[in-house]
Amino acid sequence: MFKLETHCHTSEVSGCSRLPAVQLVTQLKRSGYGGAVITDHFHHGYFDSLTGSWTQKIDCFLSGYRAAREAGAQAGLHIYCGLEFRTTTSDNDYLLFGAAPELLYSTPELHRYTIPQLRALADREGLLLVQAHPFRTGLTREDPALLDGVEVFNGNARHDSHNDDALRFARENGLLFFSGSDHHETEDRGRGGMVLPREPKDEADLVRLLPSAGLLPDILLEFFPVKPEK
Structure with missing residues (x-):
C-alpha cells in the first residue's frame, strides 16, 4: 500500500503557504507518506505577475515542485506534479491530477481556461479534474458533468x-x-490523503490508480478502503 498526500503547497509558489519545499517534504516524510502531489496555486493573478515567455513562467510555477522533487529524492518521498486551478471569474478551486510538466509547457495561457475548456483538456490528455473543498463559504458547486471527482475530505x-x-x-x-x-x-500535516494499491510510476500512472484509492485519515479507511487495482 502507498500513502499519498494529494493536496499540498510550497511557499516558493503559493503565497498562502508557509512551508518551503524542503520543509514540506520533511513533514510529509515524518507523517508517513510515500509520496505527494504538489498542487501549488495556478491562477491568473500569479501568472500576470510574472514577466517573460510562457516557458519562463512555467519554470517559475514549477520551482516549488522541482525543489520538492529534489528533496524527495534524498528523503525517499516520491513527488508528482499537479496544480490547484482557479478561473478568472470565480474563487472556486480545482485540483488537476496527471498534469506532467511537459503538458504545462505545451499549453500556453492555461491560466485563462474556463472549466469547460479544462474539462476538454482533461479528456484529451487523460487527466482527472476534481473540485476542491466545494462547500467552503463563498464557493459554488461546479456542474457535476464537468468533474471527475470531489474533495470530500479537506484537512x-x-x-x-x-x-x-x-x-x-x-x-x-x-x-x-x-x-x-x-x-x-505545520498544523495541517498528516490530516488527509489517499492510500493506493501501489506506488505510481509517474503522473499518468497516478491517474490510473486514484480511482482505486482508499481515503485518509485512518477512520475514513474503514468506510472507503483501497479497492483492487483495475
Missing part, C-alpha cells in the same frame, strides 16, 4: 470545508471521492 486546520456536504454532493452525482490535507502550515 486544512483553518477552514471549515463542510466535508459532510462535499461527500453527499459527490455521492449524489456519482463522482470519485478524494481526500487531502491541504497542507500549507
Whole structure:
C-alpha cells in the first residue's frame, strides 16, 4: 500500500503557504507518506505577475515542485506534479491530477481556461479534474458533468470545508471521492490523503490508480478502503 498526500503547497509558489519545499517534504516524510502531489496555486493573478515567455513562467510555477522533487529524492518521498486551478471569474478551486510538466509547457495561457475548456483538456490528455473543498463559504458547486471527482475530505486546520456536504454532493452525482490535507502550515500535516494499491510510476500512472484509492485519515479507511487495482 502507498500513502499519498494529494493536496499540498510550497511557499516558493503559493503565497498562502508557509512551508518551503524542503520543509514540506520533511513533514510529509515524518507523517508517513510515500509520496505527494504538489498542487501549488495556478491562477491568473500569479501568472500576470510574472514577466517573460510562457516557458519562463512555467519554470517559475514549477520551482516549488522541482525543489520538492529534489528533496524527495534524498528523503525517499516520491513527488508528482499537479496544480490547484482557479478561473478568472470565480474563487472556486480545482485540483488537476496527471498534469506532467511537459503538458504545462505545451499549453500556453492555461491560466485563462474556463472549466469547460479544462474539462476538454482533461479528456484529451487523460487527466482527472476534481473540485476542491466545494462547500467552503463563498464557493459554488461546479456542474457535476464537468468533474471527475470531489474533495470530500479537506484537512486544512483553518477552514471549515463542510466535508459532510462535499461527500453527499459527490455521492449524489456519482463522482470519485478524494481526500487531502491541504497542507500549507505545520498544523495541517498528516490530516488527509489517499492510500493506493501501489506506488505510481509517474503522473499518468497516478491517474490510473486514484480511482482505486482508499481515503485518509485512518477512520475514513474503514468506510472507503483501497479497492483492487483495475
